[in-house]
Amino acid sequence: MTEEKLLEVKNLKKYFDLGKGRLLKAVNDVTFHVNKGETFGLVGESGCGKSTIGRTIIGLYNKTEGDVLFNGNNVHALHEKDLMKLRQKMQMIFQDPYASLNPRSTVREVITEPMEVHKLYKSKKEQNERVYELLEEVGLNRDHANRYPHEFSGGQRQRIGIARALALNPDFIIADEPISALDVSVQAQVVNLLKELQEEKGLTFLFIAHDLSMVKQISDRIGVMYLGNMVELTVSNSLYSNPLHPYTQALLSAIPIPDPDIEESRERIILQGELPSPINPPSGCVFRTRCPFAMDICSKEKPDWQEVENNHFVACHLYNENVKKQHKPEPIVHIR
Structure with a gap:
């Protein structure tokens, strides 16, 4: 991990217009940064705005105010072509492994879809070899490639989701409560897998969760959210000890x-x-x-x-x- 900033979030606001002059202030003036190679934990109870921050960073939501800088580039000011290139370097693991995978697609199709969108490989053979590599990296095997999501357990589905996130060789991954829908016995396995992948590939994570005990195991620094506001931020050990x-x-x-x-x-x-x-x-x-x-x-x-x-x-x-x-x-x- 270095002190070089990969992601900077500056005075970010995300409001949802509910009509009749009502605004839902999901994220209200939040500032933080994530260094290259580190895991930044974002925690708080349900409804605090942590997932909205993740979705706004990656561009699934448009910001209301503020800036999101990735490698110095303003994410929300990029033209479509440049935004496509950026999305190769910034990926997301979603909370619910049951809802985030297309039930009509095989595992092979799920993982190759982003590869085809970004035209990463010239031949199907190269593409398939990459699929097999990714499955093995997340603890599955090539025999799983032709099966459908409903044939897997929750933990295995989340591993498929992780493989899909790795398909474009990203530098930065937003993990949006990736373990909250899993059994307790499986949660530690997924966290350990993410740590191993980070070490092997030099990945940077924004790890969003509400379970503080698990966040401690993976995060270098932690930001605490309450009702759309950041209320505390420090290194992991300091947050827990003081x-x-x-x-x-x-x-x-x-x-x-x-x-x-x-x-x-x-x-x-x-x-x-x-x-x-x-x-x-x-x-x-x-x-x-x-x-x-x-x-x-x-x-x-x-x-x-x-x-x-x-x-x-x-x-x-x-x-x-x-x-x-x-x-x-x-x-x-x-x-x-």
Whole structure:
């Protein structure tokens, strides 16, 4: 992994027009970058906007505001021909391996479709050899090429989805909750496969998930999303050992620990209230309606995105110099 930026997301906004003057603010002013060769984890509960970010980055959604730069190129400003070339370098693994594969196509047809669109191979023989190589790389074999998706288990289908994502030899892969639809016993196998492929091919990942315990196993840095906003970002170990934002602390406290003595004695943080609607988000800090540390300023001003510690960013009034003199937060949960 290097410090060279492969992807930059700058002040990204994605709003959906629901009509009658209503806007669903799925992503609201999010900024982060992904370095070449690293895995950047994006986490948060359902509806926080993490999958929308992934789909906007790759161009499945048009942005409302902001910029997405890939290798210095503005993704949403490219002409169609240049966008086609970029899509060879940027691929996606989808959440549901049952819905993302055409049930009427064989595995061979699923994997070769992007090859044919981009005219990568001159002959069917070359194309088929590449299909066999990809199947073996993801833990399947050439005998699977002529079978249909319904003949495979969920884990095997996701391996086919990974093979399809690798078909164009990409540099960057967006993995949109690639393990959430799988059995727990299979999840670790898929994560280990992604790590092996990253090491072999020098891949860069944006790994989107809601399971913080699994994200830790694969991510170098992690960004935490809440209601369309990024609330904390740091390296993986720092996030787990010293979570700063109250929302991150609550998420980490919900991760079960396989030690009954520790599990029974540790403090759990139960957030009060319901998740607000992104159509009508709270004023000021979007987390204030569920935050145990909420203050008057939280309803009036949106907290600044600031670097509190080295490479540890957070958006919370508790860490503003003028505020923390009166109310100093104490870390609630530490998970190693």
